[in-house]
Amino acid sequence: MNSHHRPSSPSGTNLDPWYNNYADRAAGLSVSEVRALFAVASRPEVVSLAGGMPAVSALPQHLVVESMAKVMAEQGSVALQYGSGQGVPRLREHILDVMAQEGISGSVDDVVVTTGSQQALDLVTKLFINPGDVILVEAPSYVGAIGVFRSYQADIEHVLMDDDGLIPEALREAITRVKSSGRTIKFLYTIPNFQNPAGVTLTAQRRVEILQICRSEGILVLEDNPYGLLYFDGPPPAPMRSTEDEGVIYLGSFSKTFAPGFRVGWAIAPHAIREKLVLAAESAILCPSSFSQLVISEYLSTADWKSQINTFRGVYEERKNTMLAALAEHLPEMTWTKPNGGFYVWLTLPDYLDAKQMLPRAVTELVAYTPGTAFYADGGGRNKIRLSFCYPTPDQIRLGIRRLTTVINSEIDL
Numbered sequence: 001m002n003s004h005h006r007p008s009s010p011s012g013t014n015l016d017p018w019y020n021n022y023a024d025r026a027a028g029l030s031v032s033e034v035r036a037l038f039a040v041a042s043r044p045e046v047v048s049l050a051g052g053m054p055a056v057s058a059l060p061q062h063l064v065v066e067s068m069a070k071v072m073a074e075q076g077s078v079a080l081q082y083g084s085g086q087g088v089p090r091l092r093e094h095i096l097d098v099m100a101q102e103g104i105s106g107s108v109d110d111v112v113v114t115t116g117s118q119q120a121l122d123l124v125t126k127l128f129i130n131p132g133d134v135i136l137v138e139a140p141s142y143v144g145a146i147g148v149f150r151s152y153q154a155d156i157e158h159v160l161m162d163d164d165g166l167i168p169e170a171l172r173e174a175i176t177r178v179k180s181s182g183r184t185i186k187f188l189y190t191i192p193n194f195q196n197p198a199g200v201t202l203t204a205q206r207r208v209e210i211l212q213i214c215r216s217e218g219i220l221v222l223e224d225n226p227y228g229l230l231y232f233d234g235p236p237p238a239p240m241r242s243t244e245d246e247g248v249i250y251l252g253s254f255s256k257t258f259a260p261g262f263r264v265g266w267a268i269a270p271h272a273i274r275e276k277l278v279l280a281a282e283s284a285i286l287c288p289s290s291f292s293q294l295v296i297s298e299y300l301s302t303a304d305w306k307s308q309i310n311t312f313r314g315v316y317e318e319r320k321n322t323m324l325a326a327l328a329e330h331l332p333e334m335t336w337t338k339p340n341g342g343f344y345v346w347l348t349l350p351d352y353l354d355a356k357q358m359l360p361r362a363v364t365e366l367v368a369y370t371p372g373t374a375f376y377a378d379g380g381g382r383n384k385i386r387l388s389f390c391y392p393t394p395d396q397i398r399l400g401i402r403r404l405t406t407v408i409n410s411e412i413d414l
């Protein structure tokens, strides 16, 4: 899928009359078989351990209604109007308060509000990537980022991780490999906390080392941190952005600590990049939703959002514990990661099993998961599975793992 050249439509197999008119960058935009299966998996009787949907039912919805009503009563004409391309100033101040929880300081001017951090991923990639430029990406990595990188025809170069996150030595090797092939590295994309999909966290020592490597090699770091506040035992090490301003673009989001439906995230970037980001955002969407931004701002100034995040932590930790206990009970001979926060567990099957090929059987047994190959750009992850514990209840998680065990055991017996 890294090819920049699209084969012309095999006659009779493609029903789209415009097939030959698409830009090259559209070639990476295809519906995966996995996605098609998920349509079936959304039936209520299927336990889905597949998606990364936050548990919005743990958010008292009356608080949202109150914030919306207050915004409309007091600032209706602002909420319904276009606004600044960089985002509502008051919300940008609140974003500084949220980031201060993780040790990041900055000024209101540094913050760019985006339509989810997904849009920030898109804008940063648009600003930096020419076709064939290299992005260093953890192996495995967030499927939505891989999709964006592909859509700008980047070459994705995976860098190995272990239980302590990205391996600095592997990063050095990847840089040497890419440079000796004459290609240009534009940035390193990393999710240091409770990584999606692996559930692992980058150690403090490695953060320092990775920043040193990137600084000395002149490589920009794109630090994506939507899960950092959702820790269980204790907070993760401070974000890289807290110690390095000039070489790091940092992405945050309200999707997991509040609600994804508002589609509000943000980027904080070195000054010159920030100016370009705002121009790119304006050309993409003019401005982020004024209504969403004002409602979130109202919620943050009137509700006890810190204790709400605590509630989310409790909900997710219980679900994580349930999932790990069920795995230990039913699949003791397999291995899996033990996340200290976030939404995901990464399960390793025996290497002769193929998780993608097993998925239709799993759906027949009424359980869904995301096969590991979705998180690699190079076909890796064949015997890996991402299990999400964020959305199903503990009872559903137990049932889902039991069903998954039936499927795995029957594959092993074949």
Ligand code: PMP
Residues within 6 Å of the ligand: 052, 115, 116, 117, 118, 119, 142, 144, 191, 196, 224, 226, 252, 253, 254, 255, 260, 264, 265
């Ligand atoms: N980055 C990562 C690592 C994610 O897991 C997600 C959502 N699953 C996003 C970015 C995008 O989140 P949003 O656009 O809702 O802020």
